[in-house]
Amino acid sequence: MENLNVQQQNKFGHWLKTSITARMLMVGFLIIILLIPLSYINSLIKERSFRQQDVVNEINDKWGNNVLVYGPILKIPYKTYTETTTFNEKTKTYLKETKAHINYAYVFPEELNTNVDVNSKTLKRGNFESAVFTTDMQLSGYFTPTDLSSKDIKPEDIIWEKTSVIIQTSNLKGIKSEVLLKLNANTYPFQTNYNDNSKNNGNHLDVLESNFINADAISKQENASFNILITFNGSKQIEIVPIGRTTTMNMSSNWADPSFIGNYLPNDETKNITKDGFTADWKVLHINRAFSQQHLNKIPNLKEFAFGTKFMVMVDEYQKSERSAKYGFLVIALTFLIFFLIQTLSKINIHPFQYLMIGLALTMFYTLLVSISEHSNFLNAYLIAGLSVILLITLYSKSVLKTFKFPVFIGTSLTALYAFIYVIIQLENYALLVGSIGLFAILAIIMFVSRKIDWNNG
Template sequence: MENTGSVFNAAQAWIRRRASAFKLFGLGVIALLMLIPIGMVNGTRDERERRFQSAVEDVTRVWGKDETLPGPVLVVPYHYQVHEEVWVESGGMRHKEAQSRTLSAEAYFLPKEMTTSGAIEMSVRKRGIYAADVFTAALTVRGRFARPDFAFTGVENAQPEWGRAWMCVSISDVRRVREASVTWATQHAAVEPWNGAQGWPAGLRSAAPIPEGSGELEFTMALEIDGSGSLMLVPLAEKTTVRLESRWPAPSFCGGYLPTRREVGAGGFSAEWLIGKFAREFPSHWTSLRSVGAPKYGQLEAAAFGVKLAPAVSAYRSIERATKYGLLFVALIFGAFYGFELVCRMRLNALNYLLIGGAICLFFLGLLATAELLPFGAAYAIAAGASTALIAGYSWALLKSGRRAVVVGTLLGAIYGYLFLVLGLEDFALLTGTGALFAIVAVLMWLSRRSVANGYTEGPAPL
């Protein structure tokens, strides 16, 4: 019996000497267990985000989606004579006879210069509790075409049909055009739908009155169009200038060319693109007789540039990032409580940490629920405040001290504030989060430097 008692006492002494290690190991296990409910919250976020995307799809399908505008292009029909010898039969004899045929085709010309200026007005359309950001763009396009020269067609005596010339512009979703007008110099021209050609999507067309012997052709086109997501333009002219402005504070410039000048602030943005002829990857002209040379629509899309008018990081993306930092949340808060144990020479059991972890998981669920109704910052403040109040109130009863509960609440508020800052730092989030882990480990190492195997008898005095 004495041997058994001595073994038992030795085991107890061995465990006491390693109490801190067992404590930390247990906290690590509980922290990892917290990833299960956090993962369930993330699954709920996926389902809610799918519902949000479905609602946005319903709104934008009716209002308008991403808009791409290649054009305008000047189209001039022409005809020409083809002389050939054909076999004919006359009086039972076959012989060759010279004949002439008249064929027709269309020649396409790109502008020499084009300047587009536009204002983009943002608005919100709702489907239930979900909101979709949409825009209405008012564009004014001014440009000029050089006098069409048909020498490139390779046919002799090409006869342009000036009275049938017309100008077209493709629009990815022409049904969303509110208003459109075209003016040649001072002469207004009617605008009508165009079914597209040579693989280009449908759009608008307008008669182009070209008097014989005239020089360059100047035009002005005004266009008002609805859309969502992005507004993209194609640099078809030898010299393309685009100026866009909006009160949208979070633009994302994209496409084949970036702005040469841009200003972005809380009050909106303005941007200007300058694209020369050496950057243009399309021929200046082509004909309907030759498929070679005519730019494919895929080439136009690849060269398009413009601006995306959607939040850089949606609320659901921010919540996803927050759940990815879930283990960091748990580690920081558990670390704060463990440090409190060391400072106050108190002990919290596994149930206490499980309940605290449950309150942390409720923070993520509350953040998801409120972010669907409020801006992300306000939703974060409400969820963090509720979680802090819940844990601080529990600490008041657990630690039997209002002053200690205030300290716990202050620590939690600081942790939630710090993690909100981490979520806002897209480029430096990993570095900042890693720094926080290093800091908390360093603090715990400092607090536990004088702990002994039989408890915290040499720790700091309790609060």
């Protein structure tokens, strides 16, 4: 009985060593096992990425978040009246009482020209950094003489002397200079107004309101020209709401990777993007947007019509590492396939443990890549991690395969494979195309090499 068991074990061991099917099953099983550490590595990359985002958000919150400017807008108080009737029991008569209420009309400018000059830089904390900017935003244009008769408001009910100008913004904390309104020949300072009823419209924007302006500037039959300069510390993006009957914006920056966002794109004829920065111009007419120039009681929520620029950080280190790790299964499978073909064609025996060591070395590439990229740029980290793993596997395969030509071939193949993946990671628009062509070429090579294998033998 014992001899029978020994014979069966010997047959099974001989089948594992000699059978192509057994080797294929063993290699496939090891690849599945190695998906476990790969999943942990992906979790590690995401954890570090979330940590980076937390640090970036903290830096941005202290420096200044995204900039959205909605204004300037005339805020004009006017009177409305309600009449109530009460019955007097003693006199048996009806008494009428009229009460006056203060409401507000909000009038947008006839022309709004915005000139935005953005100076970007990076702030670091530990191993992490964030892209931030300082921008000088100059708003100019004019209001036409105000006539609210179309809203059934009589001129005598308008309280001209308590008219002000308001600006709404998403980044009150980022303002770095006094904000002054120059309206015709007069200058008026702005103050914050947290109690302004214009905030109760779903905008979630902070309000700057000027002192009461000279009533003659808007009640007479002349245009009222304005000029406002605001300096912001901000991050992520800059947008304005096109409230002018004609709205233009010119933006220039030293940022080389802008993404133009919002409801309107800049003019293609004047847009210019170089490695040293960009310039862009927008022009929006009243016919391009679906809202009027006058509004009663509250400012409408028009953030959906905003447009501007997002200051993109192109695929950062963690994004590149995550994209690289997605190819981990492919790298392990192709490497094992190379060893499998060498083993099958040369009849050299490779133990499952040796396959496992090679697979673990391949997974170590990604931990090296993430840790080194936190202290250097991605290219240096990729070169160091790739060369380390390729050298380790090449030397290890020399001791396993007992020859010189196969380890050289393995090292060359791994170098080509890692170089191919690096190229794919760097590409944006052509990544899928190049990846598909490369995989097709790899498949063709494997089919050519394996054509002489007798698959019926075992």
